Amino acid sequence: MKKTIISAILFFSVFAFSQQQTTDQKVEILLNKMTLEEKIGQLNQYTGDNSATAPITINSNKKSEIKKGLIGSMLNILGTKYTRQYQELAMQSRLKIPLLFGQDVIHGYKTTFPIPLAEAASWDLTAIELSARIAATEAAASGIHWTFTPMVDISRDPRWGRVMEGAGEDTYLGSKIAYARVKGFQGNLGDVNSVMACVKHFAAYGAAIGGRDYNSVDMSNRMLWETYLPPFKAALDAGAATFMNSFNDLNGIPASGNTYLLRDILKGKWNFQGFVVSDWGSIGEMVNHGYVKDNKEAALASITAGSDMDMESNAYRYHLEQLVKENKVSVALIDDAVKRILRKKFELGLFDDPYKFCNPEREQRELNNPEHTKAAREIAAKSIVLLKNERDILPLSKGLKTIAFIGPMVKSKRDNHGFWAVDLKEVDSTYIVSQWEGLENKVGKRTKILYAKGCGVESKSKEGFADALLVASQAEVIILSIGENFNKSGEAKSKSNLQLPGVQEDLIKELQKTGKPIVILINAGRPLVFDWIADNMPTMVYTWWLGSEAGNAIADVLFGDYNPSGKLPMSFPRTEGQIPIYYNHFNTGRPSINEDKVYKSAYIDLPNSPKFPFGFGLSYTTFEYSDLKLSKKTMKNSEFISVSVNIKNVGSVKGEEVVQLYLRDKVGSVVRPIIELKDFQKISLNRGETKTIQFTIDNQKLSFYNNALEFGSEPGDFDLMIGSSSADIRLRDSFELVK
Numbered sequence: 011m012k013k014t015i016i017s018a019i020l021f022f023s024v025f026a027f028s029q030q031q032t033t034d035q036k037v038e039i040l041l042n043k044m045t046l047e048e049k050i051g052q053l054n055q056y057t058g059d060n061s062a063t064a065p066i067t068i069n070s071n072k073k074s075e076i077k078k079g080l081i082g083s084m085l086n087i088l089g090t091k092y093t094r095q096y097q098e099l100a101m102q103s104r105l106k107i108p109l110l111f112g113q114d115v116i117h118g119y120k121t122t123f124p125i126p127l128a129e130a131a132s133w134d135l136t137a138i139e140l141s142a143r144i145a146a147t148e149a150a151a152s153g154i155h156w157t158f159t160p161m162v163d164i165s166r167d168p169r170w171g172r173v174m175e176g177a178g179e180d181t182y183l184g185s186k187i188a189y190a191r192v193k194g195f196q197g198n199l200g201d202v203n204s205v206m207a208c209v210k211h212f213a214a215y216g217a218a219i220g221g222r223d224y225n226s227v228d229m230s231n232r233m234l235w236e237t238y239l240p241p242f243k244a245a246l247d248a249g250a251a252t253f254m255n256s257f258n259d260l261n262g263i264p265a266s267g268n269t270y271l272l273r274d275i276l277k278g279k280w281n282f283q284g285f286v287v288s289d290w291g292s293i294g295e296m297v298n299h300g301y302v303k304d305n306k307e308a309a310l311a312s313i314t315a316g317s318d319m320d321m322e323s324n325a326y327r328y329h330l331e332q333l334v335k336e337n338k339v340s341v342a343l344i345d346d347a348v349k350r351i352l353r354k355k356f357e358l359g360l361f362d363d364p365y366k367f368c369n370p371e372r373e374q375r376e377l378n379n380p381e382h383t384k385a386a387r388e389i390a391a392k393s394i395v396l397l398k399n400e401r402d403i404l405p406l407s408k409g410l411k412t413i414a415f416i417g418p419m420v421k422s423k424r425d426n427h428g429f430w431a432v433d434l435k436e437v438d439s440t441y442i443v444s445q446w447e448g449l450e451n452k453v454g455k456r457t458k459i460l461y462a463k464g465c466g467v468e469s470k471s472k473e474g475f476a477d478a479l480l481v482a483s484q485a486e487v488i489i490l491s492i493g494e495n496f497n498k499s500g501e502a503k504s505k506s507n508l509q510l511p512g513v514q515e516d517l518i519k520e521l522q523k524t525g526k527p528i529v530i531l532i533n534a535g536r537p538l539v540f541d542w543i544a545d546n547m548p549t550m551v552y553t554w555w556l557g558s559e560a561g562n563a564i565a566d567v568l569f570g571d572y573n574p575s576g577k578l579p580m581s582f583p584r585t586e587g588q589i590p591i592y593y594n595h596f597n598t599g600r601p602s603i604n605e606d607k608v609y610k611s612a613y614i615d616l617p618n619s620p621k622f623p624f625g626f627g628l629s630y631t632t633f634e635y636s637d638l639k640l641s642k643k644t645m646k647n648s649e650f651i652s653v654s655v656n657i658k659n660v661g662s663v664k665g666e667e668v669v670q671l672y673l674r675d676k677v678g679s680v681v682r683p684i685i686e687l688k689d690f691q692k693i694s695l696n697r698g699e700t701k702t703i704q705f706t707i708d709n710q711k712l713s714f715y716n717n718a719l720e721f722g723s724e725p726g727d728f729d730l731m732i733g734s735s736s737a738d739i740r741l742r743d744s745f746e747l748v749k
Contacts, residue, residue, distance in 0.1 A: 033356045040105070041349060050331055052082035053318060053326045055083040055287065055320065056322065058085065076099040076103065077099055077100075079103035081109065082107070084111055094368040115157040115158075118145045118148075118432075119152065119377075120148055120432070121145075121557075122557035124428070124554055124556045125557075126174065127174045127177065128174075128393040130579040131577060131627070134392050135186055138187055138191060140194065140385055142192075143195070144382045147376050148377055151377065154367070157206070158208045158254060158287075161210050162176065162241035163176050163216030164181055165216035165217070166590040167589055168221070168538075169589060170221040171504050172215075176216065177241070178624075179579065180592075180594065180687050182688060185243075192249060193248050206354060209246070210256070210289070211256030211258075212286070213265065213271050214229060220504075221589065221590075223503070226258060232716070252286070254286070254288070255272065264292075267312050272286055272315045273315055285354065287319040288323065291321070305325045306332070309326050313339055387562050390556035393576055394567050394574050395577065397628065404568065404630065413486070418469075419445060419467070424496060426442055428554075429499055431496075443562050446561065448561025448564055462478040463477075464478035465512060469512045488528045492517075494511060496555055522546065530550045539583060539585055539621075551568075573664060573665040573666065574629060577668045578625060578626045579624070584621045585616065587616075588613075593620075593624040593625070624687075624737075625733075626735040629665045629666070633665070633734065634658040635656070635657060635669075635733070635734075636658070637702075638653070644745065645707075645748070650708040651707040656701070657701055657703055661697065671705050671731070672730075673707070673712070674728065676726060688711045707745075709723050723747055728745055728746070
């Protein structure tokens with residue numbers, strides 16, 4: 011305690027800021043006190059010595075460099091005990107500038123929520139913002155100031171493992187989710203329950219060629235602006251404090267040194283006032299790209315382009331000072347980067363109290379908050395997608411006497427936690443609810459649950475089949491939990507084969523022979539290919555990786571305590587040969603209509619359509635769409651059209667429906683997608699209840715980028731479609747935009 015008081019006295023003796031001074035004035039005062047070496051130190055980020063979500067880089071000089079003021083930020087330092095220890099080292103530096111502590115808090119800290127792609131399937135912006143708020147609260151209570159999320163990359167290729175980290179294939183949905191996540195994480199930035207968001211990866215990383223991680227991206231600027239940049243702009247509009255550049259090169263220029271992306275667009279046209287951090291080692295990786303010859307040239311290219319902080323390349327640490335002396339980098343350029351970083355440290359309140367986020371009592375309270383667990387269970391249930399339920403096997407009857415719970419995922423805990431989960435070594439993992447535990451919690455002693463593993467996830471052995479068949483023969487219904495392990499999707503987890511691994515499909519075929527009703531649970535971090543199962547099994551539930559409350563949430567859906575409402579944020583292919591596949595594609599001069607394949611743009615061996623389309627998801631009830639009305643049939647740029655539609659729950663139970671509005675611009679100066687999501691609402695309806703849903707179509711929804719990168723609308727005819735998915739349009743109308 012005495013040591014802390016002395017540190018605080020020393021800290022405040024260096025800075026005598028007035029409350030009347032603005033943040034920018036305080037930054038200038040501090041900047042004028044700094045040596046060039048100390049300035050460059052603020053641009054330098056190191057990892058800690060404990061693996062949390064990233065590799066460990068051993069550097070015995072870390073602590074001494076912190077004391078010298080040569081490090082501005084650390085990542086992978088978890089818990090108030092350790093963040094305080096490192097912050098105390100920073101308080102021994104000449105100017106006592108606080109450290110920033112960053113961390114990959116991708117889908118929760120201790121309380122783990124569904125992976126981001128699964129959460130996107132909820133189409134519930136309020137729930138998505140809440141999960142980010144809880145994650146921020148727990149992370150901030152553990153000493154973290156900054157999370158490297160949300161990932162807002164649009165991706166149309168499920169071979170790319172990082173699809174699990176984003177919001178899917180659609181720009182409109184992705185933009186809405188990006189905004190919600192930034193708001194959730196940042197809250198009122200500066201309070202003790204908020205962390206800075208870091209929007210990544212800037213830009214177009216999700217379009218990596220071949221779905222191979224870190225690979226090149228080659229696209230037109232029109233495609234970049236219309237499809238891939240809007241979620242980043244939405245995140246910026248939400249107040250995002252930081253951005254992270256991507257690993258890929260874009261049209262031949264690595265993002266780490268891409269002036270067009272970082273300086274012209276982000277800091278120029280968009281007037282971004284926060285700072286840009288590189289991805290792990292990405293500045294140095296420009297050498298491998300063949301864009302620069304060494305780390306010194308990499309530092310020059312990156313600082314010139316507008317990347318402010320170097321994560322783990324050491325390019326700035328060891329080369330920027332020499333580049334200044336050689337008059338290749340101006341001090342003004344470095345000052346701009348330093349100011350951006352210092353400004354955020356002031357906004358977080360770290361200059362008022364460097365130990366503001368180091369309260370162990372708050373840490374214990376927030377990491378064990380029962381309200382967080384409750385929210386995780388509810389959001390996990392919202393993220394589950396019902397793919398098939400032909401024989402109304404679901405929801406299961408609570409009067410069942412015996413259930414066979416079979417499969418390699420039944421008793422797993424770590425897989426439910428998902429990829430990119432924070433590795434809290436000091437926290438007991440028993441808080442993660444397995445599917446077995448969830449089912450036990452649900453049925454209690456009224457139903458007997460029989461277990462058989464059947465096979466391993468990737469095993470080629472069928473030795474467990476006999477045990478599975480024996481268990482199945484004794485039960486009224488079979489629940490079969492299959493899929494891929496958590497570490498088969500995520501960063502550096504690109505795959506060319508998206509089929510179920512091992513002999514899992516063979517196990518299904520054997521169990522099908524029993525004639526018993528079977529419920530298939532598919533656990534994965536991306537769209538998988540399971541064409542035979544989709545064609546032959548009547549009941550399928552896509553459970554993704556749902557987080558620490560996965561078991562309870564799945565049980566809630568299986569027994570109808572929660573009526574599934576998830577909708578797919580990505581198209582599911584029939585086979586890898588269709589990839590990339592997405593709903594809002596352009597038409598061709600020879601479109602295949604009604605599966606006509608004769609000299610048409612079609613495959614001769616399968617349909618063009620996906621197995622499960624974007625926006626698809628079933629419910630235990632049925633919704634009727636009717637009475638589509640438009641306030642007018644012609645509109646000018648300055649006007650808008652009001653759209654109303656009635657939705658009625660004509661089924662037997664309460665349910666939620668995502669009502670989706672799509673548009674098609676029939677003729678344009680550049681070809682336009684055959685269908686585009688332009689709005690949606692998620693509503694809850696009791697049995698027999700009807701609600702009138704209102705949408706507004708304005709000029710923004712009709713605008714696009716032409717080849718001159720001018721954003722605007724063009725007069726002409728538009729189709730309007732309202733439906734339950736991109737392929738299930740219930741109501742149609744049209745209108746005209748006039749000059």
